[in-house]
Amino acid sequence: MKRRQFLVSTGAAAIAASVPWPAFAQTQGDAALRDVIDRTFRGDMLLSPQAMTSLGLDTGVDAAMRSRLDETGPASERAAADHARKMLGEVKAISPEGLSETWQVRREIVEYLLGKRLISEPFGIQHVGAPYRISQQDGIYFQIPDFLDSTHPVETAADAEAYLSRLEAFPQRLDEQSENQRADAARGYLAPGWSLDLAMGQIEAQLRPAPGENNMVRSLVRRTGEKNLSGDWQARATKLVEGEVYPALRRQLELLKGLRPSTPAGDGVWRVPRGDEIYAQALDYFTTTPLSPEEIHRTGLEQVAEISAELDKLMRADGLTSGTVGERLIQLSERPDQLFPNDDAGREALIASLNHGVEAMQAKLPKAFATIPSQPLVVKRVPVEIQDGAPSGYYNIASLDGSRPAIYWINLKDTAEWPKFTLPALTYHEGVPGHHLHLSLLQQDEDLPLLLKNYWLSAHGEGWALYAEMLADELDGYTGIEKAGALQSWLFRAARLVVDTGLNAKRWTREEATDYLVANTGYARPMAQREIERYCASPGQACSYKIGQNEWVRLRRRSEQELGAKFDLRQFHEILKEGSMPLELLDQRVAAWAARVKTA
Numbered sequence: 001m002k003r004r005q006f007l008v009s010t011g012a013a014a015i016a017a018s019v020p021w022p023a024f025a026q027t028q029g030d031a032a033l034r035d036v037i038d039r040t041f042r043g044d045m046l047l048s049p050q051a052m053t054s055l056g057l058d059t060g061v062d063a064a065m066r067s068r069l070d071e072t073g074p075a076s077e078r079a080a081a082d083h084a085r086k087m088l089g090e091v092k093a094i095s096p097e098g099l100s101e102t103w104q105v106r107r108e109i110v111e112y113l114l115g116k117r118l119i120s121e122p123f124g125i126q127h128v129g130a131p132y133r134i135s136q137q138d139g140i141y142f143q144i145p146d147f148l149d150s151t152h153p154v155e156t157a158a159d160a161e162a163y164l165s166r167l168e169a170f171p172q173r174l175d176e177q178s179e180n181q182r183a184d185a186a187r188g189y190l191a192p193g194w195s196l197d198l199a200m201g202q203i204e205a206q207l208r209p210a211p212g213e214n215n216m217v218r219s220l221v222r223r224t225g226e227k228n229l230s231g232d233w234q235a236r237a238t239k240l241v242e243g244e245v246y247p248a249l250r251r252q253l254e255l256l257k258g259l260r261p262s263t264p265a266g267d268g269v270w271r272v273p274r275g276d277e278i279y280a281q282a283l284d285y286f287t288t289t290p291l292s293p294e295e296i297h298r299t300g301l302e303q304v305a306e307i308s309a310e311l312d313k314l315m316r317a318d319g320l321t322s323g324t325v326g327e328r329l330i331q332l333s334e335r336p337d338q339l340f341p342n343d344d345a346g347r348e349a350l351i352a353s354l355n356h357g358v359e360a361m362q363a364k365l366p367k368a369f370a371t372i373p374s375q376p377l378v379v380k381r382v383p384v385e386i387q388d389g390a391p392s393g394y395y396n397i398a399s400l401d402g403s404r405p406a407i408y409w410i411n412l413k414d415t416a417e418w419p420k421f422t423l424p425a426l427t428y429h430e431g432v433p434g435h436h437l438h439l440s441l442l443q444q445d446e447d448l449p450l451l452l453k454n455y456w457l458s459a460h461g462e463g464w465a466l467y468a469e470m471l472a473d474e475l476d477g478y479t480g481i482e483k484a485g486a487l488q489s490w491l492f493r494a495a496r497l498v499v500d501t502g503l504n505a506k507r508w509t510r511e512e513a514t515d516y517l518v519a520n521t522g523y524a525r526p527m528a529q530r531e532i533e534r535y536c537a538s539p540g541q542a543c544s545y546k547i548g549q550n551e552w553v554r555l556r557r558r559s560e561q562e563l564g565a566k567f568d569l570r571q572f573h574e575i576l577k578e579g580s581m582p583l584e585l586l587d588q589r590v591a592a593w594a595a596r597v598k599t600a
Contacts, residue, residue: 141252153403178255393430493545555590
């Protein structure tokens, strides 16, 4: 893939036509659609107390939601599907002819996302992109403890009481999910054996500390202490963990041990009933395209070759000339000057470098963006208790009320997995100008309905974040060999197209896919294997990044060619404010903007 310089020259920028994206007066039809969208969001929140807490909306008349956990299992999934079906019917009943352009777009987005909520129903599974209730990366055995620690607020005594209520409800939810997994397994839907082994290892890690030393207790004690909230918090939480939570975790552990011998052989989703159909739907869901596994696989092979050629030139210029591209990336990754010490001090230094990178890029954003959000961003380490099954890095959006900042999580199980040259690209992806800028723009738009601020289309969002890594290069975000880290990031996402389709459609084994990833990307084998294991548990999602990036690059190139000196990069990026959308609609919206610029 040939890189191109995207920034227009200073002279061209000075005469570029700054044509904004449309913001029309609201019509009667707009108001009716807003009402439907708002009621959709309200229903979503009532079905998910945890989402309400995550967004800071569990206050006032909804304060009681702070004491509840989401329900799990087929009944709750049917309720969510019934809600989606009802609201989809109401959206379709509103004619687009009576809407302003802005709300026509919003109608199309909402119709799309509500329709996609129903695609898993024919298979009787929780989701085509997460077909197993319990795996190394799915399951409330770690999701609830992580939620309590990182998301549930403890500012008042009432918050602490709500924490205890949720802790008390946790065992029931565990038992419900265990029974749901038992029923799914009887139908053939059970994670691969190694995945169950990892899940069991993580449950055992939860059980290892004495009850009073478990992080669920320590988190409450620490935070009530910080706020000087008087109460017998430690004793009450310890009693719940010892008497109810630990027994439920042990019951789930024993269930998985009993189910382990019966799991179907193989690694990809093809191994379960209707696996090929599930994978096709997962690819459609995550890429928002009708691309087949074979087309995606071929695209991956082509782009791996193109990006590898670019890396070869760059590394040769840096004196790395011996071995394959993958081998030379490993050599670079192992150089002492590229490594942080694998201890607490090294981890602190690594996180400090990330914070510095966020601050430096923040100062450069005005060159490429007309609107810059102000939401704060915090970099944190993935909790030790879940790091074995957690992704390498991920982003949590800030609460709507500003009480909790956005969090960029990085898995620091082994700092050797994060050579210094790789970190800038990761920062630009998860932070600015990637996920944090994108999602903060939506959160701070007062006219945008809450529903459209709080959903995710992976091809659009992950594609943007990967495009943002390219944009950072234009903003002088990489120094020296750090550009190799960016190219490695794009190479990794291209290789994902190959291995995700290889695992889930071509029946590659986990070992074959890991071998390919190590050989072609230079990633350390433990990190590469965790990634491969992720694609087995979440089929299709990994393909969204490169497919999405390819489309962002294509649309920008097309706009530049069509508009010439009229192209304004800062205005082009304002498309983010229209919300996440399927790639076909993104194409239409960029084309509509370009047409207006032409005639301005």
